[in-house]
Amino acid sequence: MVTVPTSAGTPTARGSGRTTDRRAAAAPHAQQPLEPGRRTSGGAAAAARRETIAGYGFLAPWLVGFFGLTVGPMAVSLYLAFTRYDIFTPPEWVGFGNFVRMFTDDPVFLRSAKVTLEYVLIGTPVKLAAALAIALLLNSITRGSGFFRSAFYTPSLIGASVSVAIVWRAMFAGDGPVDSSLQVLGIELGGWVGDVDLAIPMMIILVVWQFGAPMVIFLAGLKQVPTELYEAAQVDGAGPVHRFWKVTVPMLSPVIFFNLLLETIHAFQVFGSAFIISNGSGAPGGQLNFITIYMYKRGFADMQMGYAAAIAWIVLVVVAIIAAIMFRTARSWVYYAGDNR
């Protein structure tokens, strides 16, 4: 008598358990008909293959470009970097000769590297500081901010153009507008274009003038900073300077990092304006002979394509190292909201 309900209860319990299991297991199967293209197992494989082919089909134009115009030429240039190649005759293997020459027997290369680093290391921070300062100003005004945003953004669209380079050259020539204006203030500098000490500052002014692009990005970043953080800081007695360093900078740090990385790499690529301002020669005294110009001259004026390729690879490695250092240090100063570190 006692066992009957027990024995009757046990299968029931087991059964209900099984039912639950079966339902759970059945659930994916129940959804199966809803998935398109997977009606039968053979059809599913064919469909998947078709999808893959279509995917590669759509990728094809990019893949052709990537392998034909980027990876291929890069591989060839890596090979050429170890050769002496004048285009007319087949490349001749010289091992590390080009790299040795660069660092031991070519003072022009070393100076070119030096002026490029000077330009990047001074120009980029100054440009970003200007961009951030103007972004902060624009963020604080409500009337006319759209107008000013466009006005400040324009130079970054035209700044790299040939016409602006020509204008720059004219403006900074002896007795040009800049020289004359400074003379009125009692500063006698003469022309900047042919001056060994003033040529790089002139280029830095040109690049800083194009602060509009990072400024727009900063402005977008500033709009994302929650106002309650400022209110809370204010309640705690933080002044404007304190609020800038303790709220704005940390909240904006991902944007600062992004701009810094982008602008640094961009600065290494300076070519057109320096080429035009120095009349293609990198003068005065090699001060505008930036690494890109030097590389171009070596390749296309002197026909030392192997040597030019070697310079290109050194530039790539240096830029990669600088980028790596930035990513490394970013861990300690870039703050991502929502990051639980």
Next chain:
Amino acid sequence: MKRFKIAMAAVASAALLLAGCGGEPEGPSSDFDPNAPVTLDLAFWGNDTRAGFYKNAIAKFNEKYPNITVNSTFLPFPEFWEKRQIEAAGRDLPDVMQFDYAYLRQYSQNKLLLDLKPYLGKYIKTDGFAESTLGIGVVNGVTTALPIGTNAWAMFTNTALISKSGAGAYTGGTSWDEYATWMGSVTKAGGGSVWGGTDPTGRIQNFEISLRANGKNLFDDAGAPQFTKADLADFWGKGAQVRGTGATIPTKRLLEVAPKSGFGAGLTTSELTWDNFGAGYAGDLGAAASGLALTAPPVTKAGAKDLYLKPSMLHAIAANSEHPEASALLVDFLVNSQEAGAVFGTNRGLPASSTHLAGVKLDPLSQKILDYETSIKERLGQAPPVPVVGYGSIEEKFRQLGEELGLGTVTVEQAVDQFFSEMDTILKK
């Protein structure tokens, strides 16, 4: 089967294309129709003045051959060659090119230029040329270019500017020291807005004539330099002395007016250069052109034959040209015709072809050049060997180092080391 046919067609057309790339034109084709419409590309270096001349000359050419359309492009000298080098790499040179002696060896040896022999006499008349002049465009026994004209190293002075400054005129053919003293006197009279001249040690040609005065050339027949580090250091050292006295225009000013020279910009009253630069200067200076004079460069050693006649420029046809016959007709017109002579004058040097020269109306400037080349007969020696491959880069390096010496960014010793290291790299080729 259909697929196979398509594949065969693809292979065949690829083979045809490759054959087209590798094939060497065997000379003029017999079925050339001089009236068939063709388009030719013509490239030259120069300034707006010369571009205007070419435009007029092409218009005259089209009166004879209305079916041949000529698209011309021009660039300053260094950029002209950068562009040509890139095109040469892709075997895509313009049909007809104004050509420079310094690049002739390199381009000829690499079979980038059309062998003109089958065209000479047939499409290009040679009666007007002296045998020796025709030989200028021959490299390793193959004629790849025809000389347009010859020129000689000379001194231009801006007499209008000199008299305005109140200084005395330069007579020419003095010693280098006397020339420097004269430059100083003009600079002093010019009061800071006009200078006597440009430091002559920035140009390799001035170094060359000082070597030639001692019986040497820059390079011997085998392409080896005929000067030592000490020679060059001595030469640049003299330049430092001249610059030290403040007689010459500061390099800084020159950089600001580039690509014009100090002389072309009306800032200096004398400049050593090739004697066909007159028309270019006249264009740069505008109204002040009437006051240009040509005199002999300073003398390094009395009685030495330091000067020579150089082919100022040549015309060549690209080996990759699809219309070699039409190109040959254009070259014939540009180097031989009286019409072209009338248009160009002495802008491209004193014409090498007598028929071309016959067309030249000797305007005052051309007359001056003719008179000048006559006046220096006593100083004209044998021309140096055809320039070494890479001479253009060597010349440019010399110029750049001269500029840096002027700016004071290198010492004479450093400059000499850099020059030799660069020259060694180029000559090793």
